[in-house]
Amino acid sequence: MTRLGGLFSKVAGLASISQKPTIPQLIERESKIGGDVFGKTSRGVKRRFFLDEQDSWFFSESAVDTTGQKLYSFTIRYQMLPQGVLKSVDGKGHVFIEGVELEHLLKAIALYEKRVMDEVYADQSKSQTLTSAAA
């Protein structure tokens, strides 16, 4: 009975390893890479940048001090619309961006694509280990 239970555990483990990652899991990994596009963060700063399942880009950043006290956090949404890129910060102040800010966003998207295609999707087997690594 014990051996049988062990066998089931092994089979269940193999099933878990071979399970493909979900899109949210892939986005989670992308978002960490995306945060690196803007350079190294200071200690206590967490930064994410990613494309959601629609066509919106999110930039979020939060920071805590050395005691763990929250210093700030904000999330910027860049919604790619036919008219242009509509930005909002923490859900407020919708405005179409232009000029330097738009140029930098578009360049960041290009860098993001290159890095995630190289680091997440170039080798499919890497991505398929996400599920077991996350477990």
Next chain:
Amino acid sequence: MIANSSPEYSIPTSPIVEAARADVDVFYPVRPIETHLSVQEMKPGPYLGQTERAAAELFPLWENAMKAQATIHAARFNVSGEGINND
């Protein structure tokens, strides 16, 4: 640490400094967002700049960004289990 202490938009300075050392400059708020653009104010076509020249210069980047999004969505679909018919 906090450059803009407005309660609504607290933008840190440190990422700006860090971004200057990175490949891409920081692009998030370089100025406060002061206005809400109504639907009526939306311009037709890609709203890439105040002038035709600015729009023309950014249009290739815009097109590349659109392609990048499509590429990423397709890659996610292919790698994830969501592209498989489980029936």
